[in-house]
Amino acid sequence: YLYSPLNSNTWYFLDWDNDGMLRKLELSLTGFSDYASWERGASNYWGNVLFNRALRSKSFRSELDRAVKDLRSYLTETRLTKMIKHYREVTESLVFASPDIDNLPVTKDQYEQIAAAIPSEIEENYKSFRESFKKPMPFYIGVPQIDNGKLRINWDASYDFEARDIRYTVELARDYAIGDVVFKAEDVLLPEVTCDAPDTGQYFVRVRATNSDGYRQDAFDYYVTDDGKHYGMKCFYVQDGGKVVEDTYEEG
Template sequence: YKVNYFEFQRDADVIRLADDPKYNLSKFEEKLEVKGNSDHTKLIAMLNQLNDYSVPMSSILGKYFDTENLAYWMAFQLLTGNTDTQSRNMYLYSPTNSDTFYVLDWDNDGMLMRKENQLRNTSEGSSWEQGVSNYWGNVLFRRCLQTKSFRDELDTAVKREYNYMNANRINGMVSHYESITNQYLWKTPDSTYEPLTRAQYDVVAGQLHDEIEQNYKTYRESYDKPMPFFIGTPQADNGKLKINWDTSFDFRGEDLSYDITVAKDYLCKDVVFSKTNLALPQIVMDLPSDGQYFVRVRARNTSGKMQDAFDYYVTEHGKTYGTKCFYIKSGQVVEDDNGQ
């Protein structure tokens, strides 16, 4: 299967056997594009086990997934900063006569883009797209990361790949490939589509190993922060507004608290409500007047490390901010023109 958008949830209304009267191939392939056998029996059996939290992940890894494969795949994405791999840009492959699924690398055009994004003033993504928290919204990867034996194997894979991607190797490869591509890059038609100036190109090429170095540091530090979570849809009732959110998770087992801000702008400067050090993941506030509002929730552990919610708002310029947008009309929370 080519993973188009799939977080390994059961999705029983869509992920069905091909001979099921309710099977809809178009809906199925919005999540998983069928590239091999259309018998989805193994896939459904795996998803049933994976989404049954009474089944320990250790037995699932031993049967339905190969730990080494998952660890080295994730290690590569983490070190290269290929963040758009939480729920797509991969293949899911299971050989004939085997229950085991393997995650295969596909589409690396988002890797090693930090400096280029800075030079082009484009969005670098949400704050949680850093280190292991990038994969927390995916059932498979979250359950793996919650399993110590997997984290140990991932750490081994990251260290080995990090040592392999040393400065001499990366800089030598950059120099070699530049000698081939430069003769075409600055001539038409290639130069027409090159988004960087020659000086910017040289800056990006000269610091690729620095990005790997930074990504390795970010990976190590990401275990010290709480994990991201989702904010629920605000509920209006009898002149009050209730907002709740999922609990966060801390790898070190530290106590967590939450800070919430409700504002009229996505930067949360025009504040209508604010509360800090909340122990429970919910608040009740007076219902504000009709209009557009933004809610930001952050989790903080006892060490002071903070994490944003998964929810984000995208501006018309493509910038992302860690806020959830909602609308109030006639004293009720309503959808906008886009059904959101």
């Protein structure tokens, strides 16, 4: 939330999704893909109109870096280790008792690993934040269209903070693992390609942007399976008569 108290000239960001933070090792242990790709770093906010506009300002990015460094200086490994020890004393009598134990997604040994790893994740996240400014920003893939026997695939142009050249790689496949590829184009300059229209069926188009320094970024779009998110792709169906229908996913 963006909030300014009554009789104040200051605006505050109130975050509410704290249950999704500091979960890198937990997600790895459970084999679930989430909070990865463009969701790590400043690119996570690029789809928001306000943040998009602000992040284009070099002075704003400098202020943001100072603010993040301030948080980093507070969230030290020593401080977090002490806090986690205290919180565990409060919560573990509940965590390892019914009904919570019945819904615990990890083993007790894994729980110990996760608790021990949390303090060092702050530094990992800071590195991801810094590196995200070296990458192109994510973008949305349009719904492919078929016209005169050709499939047209387009997407929004990516953005680079240092105005580096950007090229795109486009893959069209019958599976989300992009193993059964029916079309691929590399080193694409403009945000659009065409290929022969595929037969009826389910398809996945994945688009990635790479800048001249070799940093790569996925599209905003993703496909969700039981294993989590598969980033940078849009799923669609080609129906009889050449009609293209997008496969939509709503967050639960």
